[in-house]
Amino acid sequence: MDERLILALDTSRLKGSVAIARGDHTFCELLFDASDTHSATLMPAIDICVRTAGLDLDEMDLFAVVTGPGSFTGLRIGLATIKALASIRKRPVALVGSLESIAGAFPYCAETVVPVLDARRGEIYIGAYDTSSGYPEELIPPLAVRPGEAAETLAKGGVTERVILCGNGTEAYREVLESVLPVGSRFADPIKGDPSAAVTAMIARRREPVLYEELAGVEPVYIRPPDAKLPADSRLREGGGQG
Numbered sequence: 001m002d003e004r005l006i007l008a009l010d011t012s013r014l015k016g017s018v019a020i021a022r023g024d025h026t027f028c029e030l031l032f033d034a035s036d037t038h039s040a041t042l043m044p045a046i047d048i049c050v051r052t053a054g055l056d057l058d059e060m061d062l063f064a065v066v067t068g069p070g071s072f073t074g075l076r077i078g079l080a081t082i083k084a085l086a087s088i089r090k091r092p093v094a095l096v097g098s099l100e101s102i103a104g105a106f107p108y109c110a111e112t113v114v115p116v117l118d119a120r121r122g123e124i125y126i127g128a129y130d131t132s133s134g135y136p137e138e139l140i141p142p143l144a145v146r147p148g149e150a151a152e153t154l155a156k157g158g159v160t161e162r163v164i165l166c167g168n169g170t171e172a173y174r175e176v177l178e179s180v181l182p183v184g185s186r187f188a189d190p191i192k193g194d195p196s197a198a199v200t201a202m203i204a205r206r207r208e209p210v211l212y213e214e215l216a217g218v219e220p221v222y223i224r225p226p227d228a229k230l231p232a233d234s235r236l237r238e239g240g241g242q243g
Contacts, residue, residue, distance in 0.1 A: 004061035008201035011078030012070025019197035027053035064204035068221035075220035094204035103129035116169030
């Protein structure tokens with residue numbers, strides 16, 4: 001059994017998630033509202049999670065963070081926070097994709113799992129994962145496409161049978177997706193599309209981490225140029241665009 005203590009963080013959307021886990025046991029998972037500003041709610045959420053677990057940040061063996069795609073400022077704040085926490089403690093960091101983390105909430109699915117996130121500008125982020133082993137294996141990497149192009153995108157990646165769709169993009173574009181996807185495809189419960197740092201931690205256990213000495217070069221994963229730009233004074237405010 002993997003005995004490493006992991007603190008995982010997902011700030012890719014307007015809801016944030018932080019969790020502490022070891023092996024298959026999650027000590028604490030906290031979902032917090034970040035619609036105002038991640039920077040104001042993130043550290044208090046981490047502090048609550050750590051104290052609820054009865055642990056200390058210095059006890060963490062590994063940090064994990066969702067790198068995108070998603071909210072431009074949210075991703076940058078989350079990654080910067082984890083970089084700082086890990087660097088101070090000389091701990092490695094596991095990097096997990098946002099679509100991959102959503103797919104991880106659907107282990108052992110017979111169908112291909114297709115996470116869909118609302119990317120704004122009339123587009124969605126879409127990918128495809130095989131979770132039959134219990135962990136998400138990427139079939140199609142995250143792409144930004146029009147909802148009506150979903151079936152074509154999946155077919156190009158070899159996914160032509162029925163799928164299970166999850167993520168907030170399924171709510172925004174359900175009618176369009178229903179009209180183009182293979183017969184028999186189904187939509188997951190919307191709540192299972194919420195960010196889950198516990199799932200991120202599960203994936204992180206199987207991921208080769210980045211050593212703390214190499215974290216300076218790690219950046220968020222943007223599928224397209226972000227809507228928002230960093231302000232000149234470098235104060236990051238949530239509510240920015242999707243990257």
